[in-house]
Amino acid sequence: MRNISLIFKQFSRSVLLVAGLVVYGLTAQAQADAAKGEAIFKAKCTACHKIETRLTGPALGPQLTSETDDAYLTKWIQNSQALVAAKNPKAVKIFNEFNQVTMTSFEELSDADVGNVITYVRTEWKKMQDDTSKKPPVPTEPSGPSSLVVWSLIGVILIAFIVILVLNKVIATLERLLLNKQGLLPEEEETTDEEAKANRLATVKKLLKNKKLVFFIVLCGTIAMGSFSWVTMWNTNVHQGYQPVQPIKYSHELHAGVMKLECQYCHTGAFKSKNASIPSLNVCMNCHKSVKTESPEIHKIYDALGYDPNTAKYDSTKAKPMQWVRVHNLPDLAYFNHSQHVKVGNIKCQTCHGQVQEMKEVYQYSPLTMKWCIQCHKRTEVNGKGNAYYDSILAAHDKIKKGEKVTAAVLGGIECGKCHY
Ligand code: HEC
Ligand code: HEC
Ligand code: HEC
Ligand code: HEC
Ligand code: HEC
Ligand code: HEC
Incomplete structure (x- = not known):
């Protein structure tokens, strides 16, 4: 009997050992997979996809978590157009949702490669959701002391004031009680209006003589004025949110968002020079020679160029420059170079300018303060x-x-x- 139980013990031990090894092996495998997947994802997918937000394509984190049919996903990633052509309902639906933008085919990726990418995206997305602190730092922060600090200061002052008032009241009552006990309190007399007025004046005079109270009031005043001017001075010349009216109702939401024109189609300078540059009207004419020719807004372009839509001829004597109102404006003492950030630093326009492709009219998204520049430089790792x-x-x-x-x-x-x- 003893032998049997011994054998059973040994058997169960080895089973446990094997199970442990298998689990360990599997997790190690999963980690290796995710690492391989990350390399492929970064090399091939980041041009159009991010894990947490929509870019040209959908946000892959939620997309790959809600879509669990891996066989379909593998086929899609290897050749999405084949699925669309075969009228796969899921494929057609998402293709239309994204305005029929064609996703590159990745036939060179094996099923295992694709599996690795999917594993990587899913684990990364799960991590992001579990750990909100891992989200990228928001580059814009309000400058100057936060309103929380100011409000808590005011709160503390108010509470201190109330405590002092209550204490004063308590002391006065106690004094009265004491005097009363000793029989020293004069009998309350009927007071006339005149006397009441005089009494009140006397109280005010007494209060003014109370050095502690006067000091306290002066202190409060100084703190209030101080924080007000502190905030005002911090925000002087900060034009965050500035949104001037432009001479033409040109919409980034339409051109860069709905029509998905690349930013550099118009702001060619951003990748190779200091200035992103505002496009000349000739760039608009690439399309507007024939698009919306009847619109009064488009006629403003024609007028500025001295273009006659009826004869399709330019008359340079009638041309006058389009007076766009500059939105972003650093003072001359600060040097900012777009190509260093966009090309070398590989920073997206949206990091600094916000979701321009969703703006009907552009506004200044970031504060453009020195603190803003410095904070990002301290946080951003150079690749x-x-x-x-x-x-x-x-x-x-x-x-x-x-x-x-x-x-x-x-x-x-x-x-x-x-x-x-
Ligand atoms: C050239 C841009 C581009 C690249 C590169 C790209 N995608 Fe896409 N992807 C898209 C677009 C656009 C869509 C939306 C559907 C459409 O319009 O075809 C999409 C959709 C998807 C979908 C959703 C399919 C569905 O039905 O849910 C997945 C998954 C996907 N992409 C994975 C990847 C992976 C993985 C890579 C890298 C190996 C990648 N994509 C590279 C543009 C791209
Ligand atoms: C079809 C041409 C076109 C495209 C595409 C385009 N823009 Fe513009 N952009 C303009 C014009 C014209 C102006 C000047 C008028 C205005 O401010 O709205 C401008 C102004 C801006 C400004 C404000 C400049 C200032 O005065 O400080 C920013 C920032 C900007 N664009 C960013 C972008 C980004 C980011 C994208 C890509 C998502 C983009 N633009 C795509 C034409 C374009
Ligand atoms: C090492 C510094 C330096 C570099 C690099 C440089 N420049 Fe200059 N550039 C100057 C200086 C200094 C002047 C002013 C000279 C003067 O006024 O006589 C100038 C003048 C000019 C002017 C004349 C401006 C005017 O109003 O008269 C132009 C145009 C110009 N540069 C274009 C360029 C271009 C294009 C490049 C790049 C291919 C370039 N520069 C590279 C220093 C530089
Ligand atoms: C790639 C082609 C293309 C370029 C380049 C382009 N547009 Fe457009 N634009 C369009 C299209 C398409 C529409 C929308 C027409 C419609 O509503 O059906 C449009 C609409 C507009 C409208 C609205 C007109 C109206 O009355 O509804 C304005 C204003 C405009 N564009 C200005 C500009 C300016 C300014 C530029 C140059 C900075 C420019 N566009 C460059 C294609 C273009
Ligand atoms: C690191 C932050 C940052 C990034 C990234 C960035 N910009 Fe800018 N952008 C600025 C600042 C700061 C200014 C104001 C420059 C000045 O006044 O001298 C500016 C100004 C502009 C202007 C006004 C005209 C000019 O050239 O000064 C345009 C247009 C513009 N940006 C477009 C873009 C586009 C398009 C991209 C992406 C390709 C981009 N920016 C990326 C910070 C950024
Ligand atoms: C979104 C983050 C971000 C913001 C905001 C930002 N920068 Fe940068 N900046 C970078 C990164 C990243 C680099 C390094 C790029 C590289 O050389 O690899 C850089 C590099 C620079 C450099 C070159 C440093 C060198 O010697 O190579 C200058 C100058 C600079 N930034 C100025 C500014 C100014 C001025 C502002 C504010 C108006 C600003 N930056 C705002 C991220 C930022």
Whole structure:
């Protein structure tokens, strides 16, 4: 009998061991999968997808969590157009939802590769939901002391004031009681109006003589004025939310949002120079020569260019510049370069300008204060891998180390944007 129970014990132990190993192996496998998936996701999908928000394509976190048919997803990722062509109802639905923008086919990815990407996205999305602190830092923060600080200060002052009032009342009552006990309190007399008035005046005079009270009131006044001017000064010249009226009702929501024109189609400078630049009206004419020709808004473009839609001829003598009102404006003492941020830093326009593609009229989304610049510089990690800018710096670094000749030109000294505003 004893033997049997011994054997049983040993057997159950080894079963437990094997089970443990299998579970361990599986989790290790899952981790490896997610890591492989991350590499593929970053290389192939981030151009159009983010995990948490919609970009050109849907937010993949929620999408891959609600859609659980992995076989369908694999087919979709490897060749979405084949599914659309085969009239797969799910595929057709999402294709239409995204204005029939074609997703690139990834036939080079094996089923396992795709599985890894899906695992990565699902685990990452779960992590994001579990741990809200992992969400990317919001770059815009109100400048100056937060309103919470100001309000709690006011609250503390109010409470202190009430406590003092109550204490005063208590002391007065106690004094009266004491005097009463000693029989020293004069009999209350009937007071006339005149006397009441005089009494009140006397109380005010007494209060004014109370140094503690006067000090307290002056202190409150100073704190209130101080915080008011502190907030005002912090916000001087901060034009967050500034939204001037433009000469033409041009809408980013329509052109960049609904029509999905790339930002650089119009703001060509953003990737290669300091200024993002406002497009010339010729860019608009690429389409508006034939689109909405009857609209009075579009006729403003024609007038500015001296263009006659009936003859399709330009008359440069009638041309006058379009006076767009500048929304963002740093003072001249600060140097900001778009290409350094957009191209080298790989920062999305929306990080600084907000969801422009959803704005009917553009407004200043970020405060554009020095604190705003500095905070982002402290928080943002620079990505040095596969970045031509850093490759050139590293190359120069190697040359200097080897004692070879390095000119300022090698360090970017002949790029226009380094010297010119
Ligand atoms: C060129 C842009 C682009 C790239 C790159 C891209 N996608 Fe997409 N994706 C889209 C668009 C747009 C849609 C929406 C459907 C449509 O219009 O075709 C979409 C939809 C999807 C869907 C939803 C399918 C459904 O029916 O729920 C998944 C999943 C997906 N993409 C995964 C990926 C993965 C994984 C990668 C990288 C391997 C990737 N995408 C790369 C543009 C892209
Ligand atoms: C079809 C051309 C076109 C496209 C595409 C376009 N823009 Fe613009 N953008 C303009 C014009 C014209 C103005 C000037 C009028 C105005 O402020 O609305 C402008 C103004 C702006 C401004 C304000 C500039 C200032 O005065 O400070 C920002 C910021 C901006 N665009 C960002 C973007 C971003 C981000 C995208 C991509 C999502 C984009 N734009 C796409 C034409 C375009
Ligand atoms: C890629 C083509 C394209 C470009 C470039 C383009 N637009 Fe448009 N625009 C359109 C289309 C399409 C519509 C919408 C027509 C409709 O409502 O059916 C439109 C509508 C408009 C409208 C609204 C007209 C109305 O009365 O409803 C204005 C204003 C406008 N565009 C101004 C501009 C300006 C200014 C530029 C240059 C900075 C520009 N567009 C560049 C295609 C373009
Ligand atoms: C790191 C933050 C940041 C990013 C990213 C960024 N911008 Fe800007 N943008 C600014 C600041 C700051 C100004 C004001 C510059 C000035 O007044 O000198 C500005 C000004 C502009 C202007 C006004 C004209 C000009 O050139 O000064 C346009 C248009 C513009 N941005 C478009 C874009 C577009 C399009 C992108 C994406 C390709 C983009 N920005 C990315 C911060 C940013
Ligand atoms: C959204 C984050 C962000 C904001 C906001 C931002 N920057 Fe930057 N900035 C970066 C990053 C990231 C880099 C590094 C890019 C690179 O060289 O890899 C950078 C680089 C720079 C550099 C070049 C530093 C060097 O020597 O290479 C200057 C100058 C600069 N920023 C100025 C500004 C100014 C001025 C503002 C505010 C008006 C600003 N930035 C706002 C992220 C930001
Ligand atoms: C090393 C600094 C530096 C670089 C790099 C540089 N410039 Fe200049 N640039 C200057 C200086 C300084 C002046 C003013 C010279 C003068 O007034 O005689 C100037 C003047 C100019 C002018 C004449 C402006 C006027 O009002 O007369 C133009 C145009 C110009 N540069 C264009 C460019 C272009 C385009 C590039 C890039 C290919 C470039 N520069 C690169 C320093 C530079």
